[in-house]
Amino acid sequence: MQNRIIAVVAFHGISPFHLSIPSLIFGEDRTAGGVPRFDVRVCAAERGPLSTSAGMSLTTRFGLEQLKRADTVIVPSWRDPGETPPAPLLNALRQAEQRGACLVGLCLGAFVLAAAGVLDGRPATTHWLAAEAFARRYPGVRLNPDVLYVEDGNVLTSAGAAAGIDCCLHLLRTWCGAKVAGYVARRLVVPLHRQGGQAQYIEHPLPAPAEGARLSGVLDWAQRNLDKPLGLDRLAERARMSRRTFTRQFRKVTGTTAGQWLLNQRLALAQQLLETTGRPIEVIAERAGFGSAVSLRQHFRVAFGISPSTYRRGFRGH
Numbered sequence: 001m002q003n004r005i006i007a008v009v010a011f012h013g014i015s016p017f018h019l020s021i022p023s024l025i026f027g028e029d030r031t032a033g034g035v036p037r038f039d040v041r042v043c044a045a046e047r048g049p050l051s052t053s054a055g056m057s058l059t060t061r062f063g064l065e066q067l068k069r070a071d072t073v074i075v076p077s078w079r080d081p082g083e084t085p086p087a088p089l090l091n092a093l094r095q096a097e098q099r100g101a102c103l104v105g106l107c108l109g110a111f112v113l114a115a116a117g118v119l120d121g122r123p124a125t126t127h128w129l130a131a132e133a134f135a136r137r138y139p140g141v142r143l144n145p146d147v148l149y150v151e152d153g154n155v156l157t158s159a160g161a162a163a164g165i166d167c168c169l170h171l172l173r174t175w176c177g178a179k180v181a182g183y184v185a186r187r188l189v190v191p192l193h194r195q196g197g198q199a200q201y202i203e204h205p206l207p208a209p210a211e212g213a214r215l216s217g218v219l220d221w222a223q224r225n226l227d228k229p230l231g232l233d234r235l236a237e238r239a240r241m242s243r244r245t246f247t248r249q250f251r252k253v254t255g256t257t258a259g260q261w262l263l264n265q266r267l268a269l270a271q272q273l274l275e276t277t278g279r280p281i282e283v284i285a286e287r288a289g290f291g292s293a294v295s296l297r298q299h300f301r302v303a304f305g306i307s308p309s310t311y312r313r314g315f316r317g318h
Helices: 016-026 064-068 087-098 109-115 128-137 161-176 178-188 213-224 232-239 243-254 258-276 281-287 293-304 308-316
Strands: 004-010 038-044 072-075 102-105 149-152 155-158
Touching: 004 016, 004 064, 016 038, 016 161, 016 178, 038 064, 064 087, 072 087, 072 109, 087 102, 087 109, 102 109, 102 161, 109 128, 109 155, 149 161, 155 161, 161 178, 213 232, 213 243, 213 258, 232 243, 232 258, 243 258, 258 281, 258 293, 258 308, 281 293, 281 308, 293 308
Parallel strands: 004 038, 004 072, 072 102, 102 155
Antiparallel strands: 149 155
């Protein structure tokens, strides 16, 4: 049986780490563990030698012509979300999609697939930092910024760099089964499947107030007192504003409601305590203002898709 050909697209300014992800999953010889061989070909999308973000350069004997033969084409990233990729690369991706090849956009590689029109009308994801720019640039794509990867038929996209490993392991599991994928995951010392989505890694920072020293002071005070009963009326009273004025000013400064802001701050504090302390869930729930462990678990699972205990294990290795 012919080895599956996997074309990995390289370009000027590429991150060596991003480029290494598909090579690490599919390019190593692990036949001793029952893993089939793959024919991984790094393909230059531009004239080389190619520069990298690490200050080194790389050369490859393959070019975009290999995309015509590949069973799977992986775009491991892209150098600039605001830059339209080269036309030859976009044309090669369209042709590969039309003949039924599997197309994968890891991290900012989703921008390249979207520029080629491959993602039109499809669900997709990308790194959360670039999600707003992606949504503005490609409104025809059904963006879901809260997941690690998305599979839609023969097209896959993933979130940040580590999610690229998740996505490639998913492909390996699809092609070869859980035993083979588990073997590779153990060799890399990573979980075969991470729980939750990238929302769990998105910080909820306090927005810098655009105006109103009183409102700024209230937000600082609220962050220091999340374990106390807080609500719209209490915050408005603290700011010495009417409920209506406070609501308008609060949304103008933070971009959200007081209730949602408080929930975000409490979740962020719970995350911090789970990551850095060994306190029981009940104590963390009280300190973060959820009142009970049951309430914390409910809100945590809705926000991040996993339980507080699972989140703690993922970050602390327990």
